[in-house]
Amino acid sequence: MTSYKTIKDVAVITIENPPVNALSLAVREGILDGLSRASKDDTVCAIVIIGGGRTFPAGADISEFANGKAFTKPLPQIIEKIESTQKPIVCAIHGTAFGGGLEVALGCHYRIASTRSKVGLPEVNLGILPGAGGTQRLPRLIGVWLAAEMICSGKPIEAVDADAKGILDDLVEISSLESVQTEYDKLLDAAITLALRVKNHSLEGKRVSQLKVEPVSDFFYEQLALQISKNARGMNAPLQALKAVKASAMFPFKEGMQREQQILGRLFVSSQAKALQHIFFAERQTMKIPGIDMKKGVPIKFVGVIGAGMMGSGIAINFIKKGIPVVLIDAEQEFLDRGVKAIEDYFKGRVKKGKTTRFLADRSLGYLRPSLHYEDLSNVDLVIEAVFENLDVKKSVLKHLDEICKPQTILCTNTSTLDIDQIASATNRPDRVIGTHFFSPANVMRLMENVAGSKTSERTIASVMQISKTISKIPVLVGNCFGFIGNRMLFPYNNQANALLQEGAFPHDVDKVLYDFGFPMGLFQMSDLAGNDIGLHIRKAQGIVDPSQRDPNERYVSTTADKLCEMKRFGVKSSKGWYSYAKGSRKGRPDKEVMDLIVENSKAEGFVRRNISAKEIEERCLYALINEGFKCLEEGMAYKPGDIDIIWIYGYGFPPQKGGPMHYADAVGLKKIYDSILQYGKADPKTSAWKPSKLLEQLASSGKKLAKYWTKKLKAQSNL
Ligand SMILES: CCCCCCCCCCCCC[C@H](O)CC(=O)SCCNC(=O)CCNC(=O)[C@H](O)C(C)(C)COP(=O)(O)OP(=O)(O)OC[C@H]1O[C@@H](n2cnc3c(N)ncnc32)[C@H](O)[C@@H]1OP(=O)(O)O
Numbered sequence: 001m002t003s004y005k006t007i008k009d010v011a012v013i014t015i016e017n018p019p020v021n022a023l024s025l026a027v028r029e030g031i032l033d034g035l036s037r038a039s040k041d042d043t044v045c046a047i048v049i050i051g052g053g054r055t056f057p058a059g060a061d062i063s064e065f066a067n068g069k070a071f072t073k074p075l076p077q078i079i080e081k082i083e084s085t086q087k088p089i090v091c092a093i094h095g096t097a098f099g100g101g102l103e104v105a106l107g108c109h110y111r112i113a114s115t116r117s118k119v120g121l122p123e124v125n126l127g128i129l130p131g132a133g134g135t136q137r138l139p140r141l142i143g144v145w146l147a148a149e150m151i152c153s154g155k156p157i158e159a160v161d162a163d164a165k166g167i168l169d170d171l172v173e174i175s176s177l178e179s180v181q182t183e184y185d186k187l188l189d190a191a192i193t194l195a196l197r198v199k200n201h202s203l204e205g206k207r208v209s210q211l212k213v214e215p216v217s218d219f220f221y222e223q224l225a226l227q228i229s230k231n232a233r234g235m236n237a238p239l240q241a242l243k244a245v246k247a248s249a250m251f252p253f254k255e256g257m258q259r260e261q262q263i264l265g266r267l268f269v270s271s272q273a274k275a276l277q278h279i280f281f282a283e284r285q286t287m288k289i290p291g292i293d294m295k296k297g298v299p300i301k302f303v304g305v306i307g308a309g310m311m312g313s314g315i316a317i318n319f320i321k322k323g324i325p326v327v328l329i330d331a332e333q334e335f336l337d338r339g340v341k342a343i344e345d346y347f348k349g350r351v352k353k354g355k356t357t358r359f360l361a362d363r364s365l366g367y368l369r370p371s372l373h374y375e376d377l378s379n380v381d382l383v384i385e386a387v388f389e390n391l392d393v394k395k396s397v398l399k400h401l402d403e404i405c406k407p408q409t410i411l412c413t414n415t416s417t418l419d420i421d422q423i424a425s426a427t428n429r430p431d432r433v434i435g436t437h438f439f440s441p442a443n444v445m446r447l448m449e450n451v452a453g454s455k456t457s458e459r460t461i462a463s464v465m466q467i468s469k470t471i472s473k474i475p476v477l478v479g480n481c482f483g484f485i486g487n488r489m490l491f492p493y494n495n496q497a498n499a500l501l502q503e504g505a506f507p508h509d510v511d512k513v514l515y516d517f518g519f520p521m522g523l524f525q526m527s528d529l530a531g532n533d534i535g536l537h538i539r540k541a542q543g544i545v546d547p548s549q550r551d552p553n554e555r556y557v558s559t560t561a562d563k564l565c566e567m568k569r570f571g572v573k574s575s576k577g578w579y580s581y582a583k584g585s586r587k588g589r590p591d592k593e594v595m596d597l598i599v600e601n602s603k604a605e606g607f608v609r610r611n612i613s614a615k616e617i618e619e620r621c622l623y624a625l626i627n628e629g630f631k632c633l634e635e636g637m638a639y640k641p642g643d644i645d646i647i648w649i650y651g652y653g654f655p656p657q658k659g660g661p662m663h664y665a666d667a668v669g670l671k672k673i674y675d676s677i678l679q680y681g682k683a684d685p686k687t688s689a690w691k692p693s694k695l696l697e698q699l700a701s702s703g704k705k706l707a708k709y710w711t712k713k714l715k716a717q718s719n720l
């Protein structure tokens with residue numbers, strides 16, 4: 001986990017724990033051992049600590065938080081040992097010196113870094129704080145203002161910025177073209193040169209814990225706390241981290257450390273920390289799918305996109321930004337031009353905001369080739385259709401592509417509701433057909449539901465999962481069912497919200513509860529933003545808008561939603577929907593016309609309106625959502641509970657500090673949820689969404705947790 005060598009009388013401790021050199025117990029032991037050897041060896045005049053491979057440690061080993069290993073030879077003690085060593089220690093940073101990695105660096109006497117590297121303290125994203133002295137040393141080194149900003153936001157910064165802030169002593173210039181090995185060699189060389197230069201210098205002023213902190217006024221803390229409450233609404237860790245930073249300015253180092261550790265202890269066991277750490281791993285687990293070998297994927301170097309509308313143009317941006325050439329096709333010149341303009345405007349906007357340079361924007365645009373001719377797709381490796389949501393149109397597009405594209409080309413559909421198998425049946429290569437469900441705006445939203453049809457091959461799945469990663473998406477493989485996972489779960493959730501209106505609630509009552517739960521907005525606000533006509537379109541396709549075609553045994557909850565569309569209350573785009581909006585504003589106000597309509601419909605549909613508690617609103621919306629999630633798992637449409645959590649966090653704004661619907665279900669208790677579902681179902685027998693999932697029933701009665709049960713199940717499957 002670490003290696004030790006001497007170069008020109010400088011001891012070099014190299015941390016070797018790929019892929020990110022996390023500071024696991026064996027690494028901590030290795031550092032201690034290296035320090036001890038170097039201290040005892042009289043020929044050694046100074047020490048360098050460096051990360052092997054691609055990076056300086058990216059932090060403590062997060063997997064040690066749950067198993068308790070983090071408490072053996074804890075990192076704060078190791079850093080204390082580093083700092084108190086009598087020989088100068090130079091830390092050499094490349095890659096990502098994050099969390100505990102940066103804290104190790106702060107314990108060293110000198111810090112140099114490659115210009116390509118980044119440093120940061122992202123612990124708040126895991127529901128904790130920099131707990132190895134970061135909250136006490138960083139303010140001492142760069143002042144409370146800058147340190148609090150870095151610690152409370154969790155955002156990493158570039159080495160050049162870190163140098164300007166005073167975190168680093170020197171930078172080692174490395175160009176973007178140089179290999180990681182060259183970067184490492186140059187960095188080590190520079191670190192040894194520095195170590196030899198300072199070998200006889202006094203360490204006075206070089207131990208950061210001994211530096212003084214300039215106090216700042218309470219006004220500063222108040223302002224930052226306000227900002228945090230707005231930007232990280234519902235998150236505990238950033239405000240707690242601010243308290244620890246404040247302690248650095250109020251107390252001597254030792255006492256400040258005690259405060260930091262006390263706060264860390266409380267955060268460590270919090271439900272938010274568990275939820276956020278679950279999300280960290282779940283996000284990385286989406287690529288691990290039983291039975292799919294990701295190495296079987298084929299490289300995708302040339303892409304086609306059909307349909308230059310809202311989705312097609314956004315999809316194309318993802319690829320050209322990464323230097324992957326795209327042929328963008330539309331049926332009409334006018335629509336093609338509109339799509340190209342949208343893409344150009346996107347890059348212009350980025351240049352204007354300083355997010356990219358004109359040169360890089362032009363380079364990306366150079367990868368775009370607009371065309372009206374399908375023949376230009378003959379050589380692409382993968383093509384994504386984003387034409388109108390109509391089965392016949394999509395089938396004819398796929399049939400045409402099957403005839404034109406080379407036999408190996410993967411054909412993807414961006415449908416949000418149609419059956420992948422039916423679309424694939426139009427081709428002679430159903431094994432190479434797959435759904436790639438991008439979320440809108442496709443160039444912004446990171447989630448992708450990749451939908452495997454019954455004949456989609458392992459190679460197709462692996463190729464599409466990999467290219468999704470290449471374009472910086474978070475891909476989740478899902479099964480082929482109506483609405484896939486995200487929208488399928490949205491139906492019962494939305495259904496309960498509308499049912500609550502029939503029984504006595506108003507849109508702002510439901511939305512407030514969901515907002516307070518942690519969603520960025522409630523369901524009715526979301527519907528107004530997306531356009532209420534979308535829901536109507538789906539209900540029409542399901543044949544449930546016409547009362548004579550409905551199943552009399554299924555409760556219909558959307559009368560008001562249907563009428564809103566008749567009244568042209570489509571939402572924000574028409575300045576009125578469930579709420580009314582001032583021109584150009586997205587902030588809705590409750591509208592008397594809508595409230596009167598809701599009351600009128602309740603009466604007409606035979607409901608006696610009543611006061612509905614926030615608890616009931618929350619439970620009914622969320623438990624209906626969770627029940628559907630369990631059904632997706634038991635039917636094999638979702639492969640892991642964590643996949644569902646990722647879909648709901650990245651696609652629908654489920655609060656990450658609650659870990660996603662399935663993690664939240666375990667936290668609430670499956671028996672409680674199951675019993676409530678039975679109760680709500682008894683009161684509302686005509687809502688099929690209240691039929692409890694068999695899997696939920698089984699786990700609730702056996703007292704098991706979903707996460708544990710599923711991990712065991714997957715392990716058993718992989719051992720078969
Ligand atoms: C006397 C006092 C007594 C008191 C006792 C106190 C005891 C407790 C002490 C605790 C001290 C806390 C110390 C510290 O403040 C806490 C931390 O450092 S928390 C960690 C902070 N770091 C991060 O959050 C960084 C996380 N990682 C990343 O952001 C990214 O991985 C990356 C580094 C930017 C690299 O990105 P990619 O190249 O895309 O690679 P992946 O993300 O896919 O990761 C690859 C692989 O590595 C695994 N991994 C990444 N980081 C960690 C980690 N920190 N720990 C464990 N594992 C990690 C990741 O899961 C992937 O695994 P795979 O999926 O391939 O299995």
Ligand SMILES: NC(=O)c1ccc[n+]([C@@H]2O[C@H](COP(=O)([O-])OP(=O)(O)OC[C@H]3O[C@@H](n4cnc5c(N)ncnc54)[C@H](O)[C@@H]3O)[C@@H](O)[C@H]2O)c1
Pocket residue numbers: 306307308309310311312329330331332335336385386387388389390393397414415416417437438439440
């Ligand atoms: N809009 C969303 O929020 C969203 C989200 C996810 C998925 N989707 C899906 O993405 C697809 C596209 O949606 P959109 O909102 O971009 O639609 P859109 O109407 O904005 O764009 C469709 C484009 O396809 C073009 N087109 C139609 N038939 C064509 C053909 N045969 N050949 C070439 N071009 C053709 C049209 O001219 C138009 O420019 C739909 O399947 C939709 O369900 C949409």
